[in-house]
Amino acid sequence: MQYLEGTNPPQRQAITTTEGPLLVLAGAGTGKTRVLISRIAHILTQNLAELDEVLAVTFTNKAAREMQERLEAELESSVKGMWMGTFHSLSGRILREHAQLVGLDKDFDIVDPDGQASVMRDILLAHGIDEKQYTPKQMVGLLSAWKDNSWLPEEVPAEEAMKLGGHGHSVYRSYQERLKQLNACDFGDMMLLTLKIFKENPEILQQYQQQFKYILVDEYQDTNGVQYLWLRLLAMGHKNICVVGDDDQSIYGWRGAQVGNILAFEEHFEGAQTIRLEQNYRCTGNILHAANAVISHNEQRHAKELWTDSGQGVPVEVHQRWDDVDEVRGLMVTVINHHLKMGGSLKDIAVLVRSASQTRVLEAELRKAKIPHRLVKILAFHDRKEVKDAIAYLKLVTRPRDDLSFERVINLPKRGIGDSTLKQLKQISQTRNMPVFDAAVVAVNENLVNTKAKKALYEFTQLVNGWRSDIPNGSYDQLMEMILDESGYVDMLYEDKAKEGEEKMKERIDNVKELLRELTDVTQENLLDYFENLALDSDTIDLLGIPQDEVSIMTVHASKGLEFPMVFLPGFEDGLFPHQRSIDDELGTGVEEERRLAYVAMTRAKKKLIISHTSSRKLYGNWISCEPSRFFLELPEKGVRYYKEGRGSEINYIKEGHNPTGRTELKRKGPRKMGEAAPQTQLSDAQVDALNKGPMIGVSADGMSTGTKVMHEKLGTGRILGVEGFPPNRKFIVDFDEHGEKKMLESMANLQKI
DNA sequence: ACATTTCTTTCTACC
DNA sequence: AAAGAAATGT
Numbered sequence A: 001m002q003y004l005e006g007t008n009p010p011q012r013q014a015i016t017t018t019e020g021p022l023l024v025l026a027g028a029g030t031g032k033t034r035v036l037i038s039r040i041a042h043i044l045t046q047n048l049a050e051l052d053e054v055l056a057v058t059f060t061n062k063a064a065r066e067m068q069e070r071l072e073a074e075l076e077s078s079v080k081g082m083w084m085g086t087f088h089s090l091s092g093r094i095l096r097e098h099a100q101l102v103g104l105d106k107d108f109d110i111v112d113p114d115g116q117a118s119v120m121r122d123i124l125l126a127h128g129i130d131e132k133q134y135t136p137k138q139m140v141g142l143l144s145a146w147k148d149n150s151w152l153p154e155e156v157p158a159e160e161a162m163k164l165g166g167h168g169h170s171v172y173r174s175y176q177e178r179l180k181q182l183n184a185c186d187f188g189d190m191m192l193l194t195l196k197i198f199k200e201n202p203e204i205l206q207q208y209q210q211q212f213k214y215i216l217v218d219e220y221q222d223t224n225g226v227q228y229l230w231l232r233l234l235a236m237g238h239k240n241i242c243v244v245g246d247d248d249q250s251i252y253g254w255r256g257a258q259v260g261n262i263l264a265f266e267e268h269f270e271g272a273q274t275i276r277l278e279q280n281y282r283c284t285g286n287i288l289h290a291a292n293a294v295i296s297h298n299e300q301r302h303a304k305e306l307w308t309d310s311g312q313g314v315p316v317e318v319h320q321r322w323d324d325v326d327e328v329r330g331l332m333v334t335v336i337n338h339h340l341k342m343g344g345s346l347k348d349i350a351v352l353v354r355s356a357s358q359t360r361v362l363e364a365e366l367r368k369a370k371i372p373h374r375l376v377k378i379l380a381f382h383d384r385k386e387v388k389d390a391i392a393y394l395k396l397v398t399r400p401r402d403d404l405s406f407e408r409v410i411n412l413p414k415r416g417i418g419d420s421t422l423k424q425l426k427q428i429s430q431t432r433n434m435p436v437f438d439a440a441v442v443a444v445n446e447n448l449v450n451t452k453a454k455k456a457l458y459e460f461t462q463l464v465n466g467w468r469s470d471i472p473n474g475s476y477d478q479l480m481e482m483i484l485d486e487s488g489y490v491d492m493l494y495e496d497k498a499k500e501g502e503e504k505m506k507e508r509i510d511n512v513k514e515l516l517r518e519l520t521d522v523t524q525e526n527l528l529d530y531f532e533n534l535a536l537d538s539d540t541i542d543l544l545g546i547p548q549d550e551v552s553i554m555t556v557h558a559s560k561g562l563e564f565p566m567v568f569l570p571g572f573e574d575g576l577f578p579h580q581r582s583i584d585d586e587l588g589t590g591v592e593e594e595r596r597l598a599y600v601a602m603t604r605a606k607k608k609l610i611i612s613h614t615s616s617r618k619l620y621g622n623w624i625s626c627e628p629s630r631f632f633l634e635l636p637e638k639g640v641r642y643y644k645e646g647r648g649s650e651i652n653y654i655k656e657g658h659n660p661t662g663r664t665e666l667k668r669k670g671p672r673k674m675g676e677a678a679p680q681t682q683l684s685d686a687q688v689d690a691l692n693k694g695p696m697i698g699v700s701a702d703g704m705s706t707g708t709k710v711m712h713e714k715l716g717t718g719r720i721l722g723v724e725g726f727p728p729n730r731k732f733i734v735d736f737d738e739h740g741e742k743k744m745l746e747s748m749a750n751l752q753k754i
Numbered sequence B: 001a002c003a004t005t006t007c008t009t010t011c012t013a014c015c
Numbered sequence C: 001a002a003a004g005a006a007a008t009g010t
Helices: A009-016 A032-045 A062-076 A089-099 A111-124 A136-147 A168-181 A188-199 A201-210 A227-233 A258-261 A285-295 A324-341 A356-368 A385-398 A405-407 A419-429 A434-444 A451-469 A475-485 A488-496 A501-518 A529-534 A591-602 A630-634 A662-666 A686-691
Strands: A023-026 A054-058 A083-086 A214-217 A241-245 A272-279 A316-323 A349-353 A373-375 A551-554 A564-569 A607-621 A622-625 A640-644 A709-713 A716-724 A731-736 A739-746
Touching: A009 A032, A009 A272, A023 A551, A032 A054, A032 A062, A032 A214, A032 A241, A032 A591, A054 A062, A054 A089, A062 A083, A083 A089, A089 A227, A089 A529, A111 A168, A111 A405, A136 A168, A136 A188, A136 A227, A136 A630, A168 A373, A168 A385, A188 A227, A188 A551, A201 A227, A201 A272, A214 A227, A241 A316, A241 A686, A285 A316, A285 A630, A316 A324, A316 A716, A324 A356, A324 A607, A349 A356, A356 A373, A356 A419, A356 A551, A385 A405, A385 A451, A385 A475, A385 A488, A385 A501, A385 A529, A405 A551, A419 A434, A434 A686, A451 A475, A475 A501, A488 A501, A591 A607, A709 A731
Parallel strands: A023 A241, A023 A272, A054 A083, A054 A214, A214 A241, A316 A607, A316 A640, A349 A551, A349 A564, A373 A551, A564 A607
Antiparallel strands: A607 A622, A709 A716, A716 A731, A731 A739
8 A cells, every 4th residue: 555655653543544533633744735645545545435425625726736636646547526625616616506595696706805895885885884984894804704603694693793883784784685686705605605505405415415425624723613614514424524734823813713623623523533643754853843932832722742853953043134125135145145055946945924015125135136036926916907907807798797897897998987977877787676787788778877978888888799799619818819909908008108117017918918828728618617716716826937946935824834945034023923913912812823823934944944033124114113023032042043233234154153142132021011112223204304393202293192091992091101103103002991001003093182 | 087196094814 | 115095186
């Protein structure tokens, strides 16, 4: 049995224990993917199940693809027919099959967050809710959280329904109604509506329960409420559910993930067995030791300690740099060039950032230093404006009910259809219960809009009808090309050159061309799948040519499951990592999740881990001073070296400026008190201006100074303890009567003087 | 309705 | 700093 070769005893056990519920607690780099693949190979080669009787759930499409490839290599045969994919893609498959049961057509569309916000904007308007007080995004966020918890409109608990001014409940219903009208659903619905079908139609559920003899789930620590219930129902048939995960790597709490699912698996599934994989095959001893030390500060976790027998390796490095530019130029570029000189390769290297905003400086400086690099998954190809515009045209032509796409392209390029005309069209569409496109035809025929708009609408509808009659037998690239040409969209891109600059224009044109290339594979048969993938698969970035030798730049979240010989972790500063939003989190679980995130980040490194923090960095265009991340205080004494360099200096990499006293300098006496203002290291022009105009720190013209009593919408009354920075980016430190000390940005907090 | 200017806001993380 | 919204002028 080939698939057992080279496995350790617990791995072997996890592969061959096929019957009954099984929890595999698999730490970072313990060979969990290997186990999953071998387990499926075992099930199939032992003839325990047919291909379509195996359900394998992964967290990303990329993971699904990788698993499929490796499995096929292992079995030397195709595994087509197996149910392998993400929760959303698998659930979507079931939902399409039974869409009528929840009022959707089989070819329903999946709206992305932009689309959600757009729908919500109309709903808020119709409900007479002030969209400044409750933004569409906020409202969508609330609904998504409810859906992640598996609450249908009638199931939302009373106290939840009180949130955001108590509007949520009625808004939820209208929002769902509207989506139904559009023949569309959002991400949350893909799980929730399928669950609804299961609950209301036992015979359908039973059919799937019988079909799926073996269920496997990867990254179980990141499942949310609705996903848990979905799995639970499906697993009720044969009860052979194997979940693999690591509570220390749960980093999607903001998307509703409940670590509790993995912590309580044994209670949720009766008779469950647990197997632990604790031998790490990825990192050096020093890296593992450092990561273990950090994560051990979390309260909510299964006790475990990863180990390795592969030697200590070189120390983990911690660098203090002057600012974000110096962090790249002085540190990374130096190290990377040295790595190249020693014969190393760029694809060994990854830079993992906490927030996408860090990539701007990173990219600029690496470009200056002529170091090839690639942003991975930061802005997905299909999220680019010009690509979304083109897709909207294609959707409008092929999907008659797609009002969202109509809205997007009706005045792109400018056709003289403004807000007021659009509003009229929407009105007609609602009262006559027809798509906005049809309303436009009606408006033309019945003279319901002014002459100018009428002419423009007539021409537009003629164009679209023309394209509709040209829907091809072959691939869609030619239709798309015709649309882009005849609509004037491409001309518009060229004309934008003056405004946007030539480089930007070229990039846009290239992206549209790339889209055309992609569409050569799209036909009437797979158009629906194509649209579904657009919504569900954001990994598709590697279509732009062969993988080059270049440094990978990505967010820590995007790095989960990957590994690199050398990893840089810039921006380890309180406020950025851990992020301020998590520090402010009232439940206190935020920092624990950040710590898990740090753990994930550190354990991506196989041989060399370089963490850095800066003294100052730009935020919203203003310099702020930064404190070292609190996570440094949790690093072990051994196996970590500290480096501190001044402004613009380059470290002498070979000689190593090992600074044993660095640690004491780094070590704070304890967390900085909230009221204790961070020292301002450098003033921006705006700040100097602000000073010259009058208001001084703490004695501002608006009377918001230390001692002022203030009122906050949610946190109630309190007193200002201190003020940092300058308008309009001041931060107030407020001692709230009910909630204690909080630090907040002026523009966010909306504090009222009382 | 659109172009231009001015002012706000934004920077967690993503299927 | 850059993108987006709002205000203002034509």
